[in-house]
Structure formats: C-alpha cells, structure tokens
Amino acid sequence: MSDPATHVAIIGGGYAGMAAAVTLAEQHVPVTVYEASTVLGGRARRVEINGVTLDNGLHILIGAYRETLRLIATVHPSPANALLRLPLDWYVHGHLHLRAPRLPAPLHLAAALLTAKGAPLRESWAAARMMRALRGTNFHLPRDTSVSALLKDHAQGQVLTQHLWMPLCVSALNTPPESASAQLFLNVLRDGLNADRAGSDMLIAREDLSTLFPEPAAAYVRARGGAVLTQRRATEIAPVSNTNGFQITAGDESRIFSHVICALPPHQVAAFLSGMVALSETIQTVQALEYQPITSVYLQFDGRVTLPSAMTGLSNGFAQWLFNREAICNQSGLIGAVISAKGPHQDLTQDVLAQRVRAELHEKFGPLPPLKWQRVISEKRATFSATPGLRRPPQQTPLRHFWLAGDYTASDYPATLEAAVRSGIACARGILGDTAAL
Numbered sequence: 001m002s003d004p005a006t007h008v009a010i011i012g013g014g015y016a017g018m019a020a021a022v023t024l025a026e027q028h029v030p031v032t033v034y035e036a037s038t039v040l041g042g043r044a045r046r047v048e049i050n051g052v053t054l055d056n057g058l059h060i061l062i063g064a065y066r067e068t069l070r071l072i073a074t075v076h077p078s079p080a081n082a083l084l085r086l087p088l089d090w091y092v093h094g095h096l097h098l099r100a101p102r103l104p105a106p107l108h109l110a111a112a113l114l115t116a117k118g119a120p121l122r123e124s125w126a127a128a129r130m131m132r133a134l135r136g137t138n139f140h141l142p143r144d145t146s147v148s149a150l151l152k153d154h155a156q157g158q159v160l161t162q163h164l165w166m167p168l169c170v171s172a173l174n175t176p177p178e179s180a181s182a183q184l185f186l187n188v189l190r191d192g193l194n195a196d197r198a199g200s201d202m203l204i205a206r207e208d209l210s211t212l213f214p215e216p217a218a219a220y221v222r223a224r225g226g227a228v229l230t231q232r233r234a235t236e237i238a239p240v241s242n243t244n245g246f247q248i249t250a251g252d253e254s255r256i257f258s259h260v261i262c263a264l265p266p267h268q269v270a271a272f273l274s275g276m277v278a279l280s281e282t283i284q285t286v287q288a289l290e291y292q293p294i295t296s297v298y299l300q301f302d303g304r305v306t307l308p309s310a311m312t313g314l315s316n317g318f319a320q321w322l323f324n325r326e327a328i329c330n331q332s333g334l335i336g337a338v339i340s341a342k343g344p345h346q347d348l349t350q351d352v353l354a355q356r357v358r359a360e361l362h363e364k365f366g367p368l369p370p371l372k373w374q375r376v377i378s379e380k381r382a383t384f385s386a387t388p389g390l391r392r393p394p395q396q397t398p399l400r401h402f403w404l405a406g407d408y409t410a411s412d413y414p415a416t417l418e419a420a421v422r423s424g425i426a427c428a429r430g431i432l433g434d435t436a437a438l
Contacts, residue, residue, distance in 0.1 A: 006429060009034065009248050009257040011234045011272070014042020015417050017067075017263030018217040019424030021226060022071055027432055031226040033218070034250055034259070036233035043265060044417060049298065049375050055209045056377050058296045058323055059339040060171075060311070063201035064191040065418040067425060072213050082212055084310065084328055088193075088200040090114065093364055096163040105196050106135065112426035116160075123157030127164070130154035131194070141183050141188035144388040147173075150182040159222040163315060170320065170340045173386040173414040176290045181388045185411045189224065204310060206329045237272065244401045259434075261427045263405040265380050267291070271422035278319060278399040285393045287406060292341045295381035297357045301333040303369030305361070317360045318345045318353065333369060350376035372404065383415030384408045390414035394424045401434070403427040 006029055009019045013035030021031045024339050038043045047056050058291040061083070073079045079293060088100035088108070100108040108133060113124045133154065141150075147169045151161055169177045172188045205212045220230040229250070236249040237260065246260045265270055269286045273279050297319065310327045314320060318339060325334035337357045339345050345353055354374040362368055384390070384407075392410045395403050405424040413419040 006030065006258045006431075007032070008259045008261060009234075009246065009255075010261045010263055010405075011237075011248070012042060012263035012405075013037075013040040013214060013218070013230065014420065015044055015213060015405075016407065016420040016424040017042075017261065018214045018221075019067075019071055019421040020261050020263065020405055020428040021221045021228070021424075022075060022217045023425050023428035024431065025221045025224040025226050026074075028224060029428075029432065031221060032255070033221070033226070033228040034232050034234040034248070035228070035230045038231055039210050040218060040228070040230065040422075041210040041261075042058075042214075043379055044209040045214070046208035047193075047208035047377065049107050050300070050373055051207050052300065052334065054336075054375075054377075055205075056296070057294045057379055057382060058321070058336050059205070059209060061203040061205075061417060062199065063203065064195060064199035065203075065416070065421075066419050068204075068213070068421045069365075070397070071217070071421060075213065075216040077216065079326045082206060083203040084206055086202045086310065088202065089309065090164065090230070090313070091309050091311075092118075092163045092167065093308060095315050096159065096313075098164065103197070106194050108197050109193050113160075118163070119159050120157060121165060126155055126157055127160050130156065131189070133188060134189065135194060136393055139186040139194070140176065141186065144181055144183045145159075146388060147177040147180040147182050149183050150185070151177070157176055163313070166314075167313060167320065172416070174294060174340045174383040175386045175414075176341050177314060178209055179385065179387055181386050181390060181414075184414045188414070202284075202365075204323070204328050207360050214261060234272070237276070239276070239387045239399075241423075246402070250428065259401045259403070259431050261405050261424070261431075263294075263424065265381070266384065266406060266408040276399065279397055279402070281335065282393050282397050285391055287407070288391070290385040291381035292383050292385050293339075293346070293378055293380045295339040295345060295376065295378045296352070297337040297339070297354050298375045298377070299335045299337070299354065299370040300362070300372045300374070301335070302372045303333055305333060305335055305337070307365065307367060308429070313366065314360060318343075319357045319360050322361070330410060333372075343435065353355070386414040396430055397424055401431075403430060 010033045030233040060258040090098040100112040151189045307324045312322045319337040323336040325331040408417040411419045
C-alpha cells in the first residue's frame with residue numbers, strides 16, 4: 001500500500017506512460033495521466049481513414065516481448081483473440097524462406113537456417129556458426145560496432161546478409177545496418193531467437209494498437225480510482241518549494257503531485273523541461289539523439305489481394321514488408337506496406353510513393369483489383385537512431401521523484417514497444433520502492 005500523500009502524474013498516454021499507470025494502479029497508487037491527443041497510444045496509435053481503422057505505423061511484436069504481453073493479458077478483455085501468433089516464418093518473396101520447426105531453442109533456429117530455401121548451404125552453416133559463437137559470449141561484445149561490421153567479422157554470405165540479417169536489423173532497430181548498434185542487435189537475437197522457442201514467434205495485432213493496450217489500460221486505471229485525461233496537454237511543470245512535489249499545469253488548471261513520470265516522445269522532452277536546472281544534463285542527452293522515420297503505405301483495393309503469407313518480405317524495392325490486413329483482421333482488400341529507416345523513398349511525394357509500392361505488388365504478384373484509395377503515413381521521428389555506443393538517459397533522473405519513461409531511455413532494447421513498456425514499469429517500480437521506504 002502506498003503512502004496516502006502519493007499521487008503520480010504521468011505526462012503522455014503512449015505505451016510507456018500507460019505501462020507505468022497500470023503498474024501503479026495494480027498497487028492502488030493514485031495516478032493521473034495527461035494525454036494531449038484524443039487517442040491514446042503515442043507513436044503506436046489508431047487512425048481512421050475513409051471509415052477504416054488503421055494504425056499510424058505498422059508494428060509487430062515477438063514472443064520475447066514478455067512485459068508487453070503480460071500487461072496486455074492483465075488489462076485486455078480478450079487477450080487470446082487480440083494477437084495473431086505465427087511461428088517464425090521468414091518469407092522474402094523470390095529470395096528466401098526460413099521456417100522454424102517445433103524444436104526447443106536454439107535447435108529450432110539452427111534447423112531453420114540449415115533448411116532455408118534460397119540460401120546456399122555454405123551460408124546456412126556460416127550463419128549457424130555465427131549464432132553458436134555469439135551464444136558462447138552470451139551475445140555480448142567487448143566493444144560495440146556496427147551490424148555490418150559484425151556480419152563481416154562472422155563471414156556472413158550475401159544471400160542471408162541481404163535477405164535475413166539486414167532486414168532483421170532494419171525491422172528491429174529501425175536503423176541502417178552500416179550505422180546500427182551491433183550490441184542492441186545481439187540483444188534482440190539473444191532474447192528473440194535464442195532464449196526459448198516461443199520467443200521467436202511473430203505476433204501481429206488483430207485490432208488497432210490503441211485498442212490493443214492503451215485503451216484497456218485506461219479502463220483498468222480508472223476502475224482503480226485513477227484518471228486518464230485525453231485532450232489535456234500538460235504545458236508547464238514546476239517544483240513546489242519546500243517539498244519534493246511538482247505543480248503540473250494543463251490548460252487553466254494546476255495540480256500538485258508527489259511524483260512525475262515524463263512519458264513524452266524524446267523530441268518533446270526538452271521543451272517541457274525547459275527551465276529545470278537540475279535536469280540540464282538529462283536534457284542535453286535527450287537533445288543529442290538523432291531520429292529515423294517509419295513510413296506506412298496503405299492500399300485499399302476493390303477486391304481480394306492474395307499474398308503468400310500474412311506478412312511478406314520484399315527486396316530490391318521501396319516496400320520492405322507487406323501486411324495482408326484481410327488475413328490479419330478481416331479488412332478486405334487492404335494491404336499495408338512498411339518502410340523502415342531513412343532511404344530514397346523520402347525523396348518522393350506521398351502519391352508517387354504509393355504508386356511505386358502498388359507497382360511493386362503488381363510486378364511480384366500479378367494483376368490487382370482496382371485501387372479505391374491510398375494513404376501514406378510517415379512518422380519522421382518514429383525512433384531514435386540506434387547507433388553504436390549511444391548514450392541514453394536513465395529512467396531515474398537527478399531530480400528526486402522525477403522519472404523519464406520512453407523507448408529512448410536506457411535499455412537493452414532498441415526503440416520498440418517492449419522497450420517503452422519496460423521503461424514505464426521501471427519508473428513505476430522505482431516510485432513504489434520510494435514510497436515503501438517512507
């Protein structure tokens with residue numbers, strides 16, 4: 001049970017902020033969440049286009065995202081139906097098909113590599129040897145380097161480099177391999193492909209990302225006496241004299257809280273914290289981050305489009321992964337294409353990019369039904385650039401009772417939903433430990 005004077009303000013209702021809110025609400029700690037948007041979820045939220053419910057970015061989860069899956073199971077009314085779970089089935093059209101058999105880890109990956117269709121056997125053996133060598137070091141590097149350098153050091157062949165390791169790097173880290181952190185990449189391999197068989201499963205949301213977690217999390221928090229306020233932008237924060245608390249101003253209302261968790265996206269943090277001298281070093285660390293985009297292209301056809309799998313990889317074009325929304329969530333004729341990280345697609349207008357992706361579908365899969373509409377959604381600062389040796393701020397700041405949550409904070413993971421959720425949980429547990437000591 002918390003101290004009666006404890007009341008936590010959470011600034012931002014994305015996955016990090018709502019993970020913190022649920023963790024505190026579980027222990028009956030009063031929380032108030034401030035979210036500027038009408039929709040919860042932050043950079044993983046619902047949008048509606050032409051009466052169709054979509055997401056502002058196409059995301060997948062993996063079985064290794066244990067904290068995210070645990071919280072979804074805690075708050076979601078029907079968690080078993082919320083996600084489409086697929087055993088590891090890596091399909092890059094016309095180039096590579098790697099499917100993991102139902103064997104315990106790491107045997108399932110070794111078998112998948114050695115039986116991969118499209119990969120020369122010598123490359124499969126080299127990949128299996130690399131994984132064995134990495135396992136011997138517990139996936140730890142003495143000094144961080146780039147993913148490209150790591151693959152070169154382990155003599156990875158052209159086919160698996162181009163159609164497995166590099167796409168996996170871009171998908172997981174949202175950073176090009178030549179500038180992506182090999183250590184963060186190895187952390188993903190460690191937990192996603194090596195820890196246990198279920199960790200490598202791919203999970204695709206059957207519903208929008210706001211409905212998947214943030215909105216049922218809000219209902220959970222409210223049912224336990226907390227408040228989740230949408231369309232309520234926190235515009236000012238100030239320490240309260242002679243206390244360890246803070247005054248939060250939102251609109252024409254100001255309230256005092258014992259603790260604050262700032263769960264804003266990193267590019268908004270500095271402006272919100274301006275004037276807080278005790279956090280100057282933290283602000284500088286956040287301001288030094290660089291960013292990578294994620295672009296989602298939605299194509300709504302007037303009729304069914306047949307793809308080889310629910311999630312199909314493409315190579316040598318603009319679209320990197322195609323999601324068959326009809327197979328995933330019964331949205332007939334809707335195809336979602338995702339393009340991670342920086343690239344030449346940024347030089348095209350949205351209409352031209354959508355046309356190019358449509359042309360790629362036609363080239364790979366034949367005639368298509370008439371196109372009813374198209375839409376491109378680009379999050380220009382979707383994630384931080386996950387570069388080698390990157391300095392990331394810790395969740396606990398130098399200012400007592402003030403915490404940072406977000407996928408950009410210190411973590412073993414790159415900017416993923418799991419990193420966001422874990423950061424929020426870490427903040428909440430830190431506050432629970434703080435209040436328990438009073």
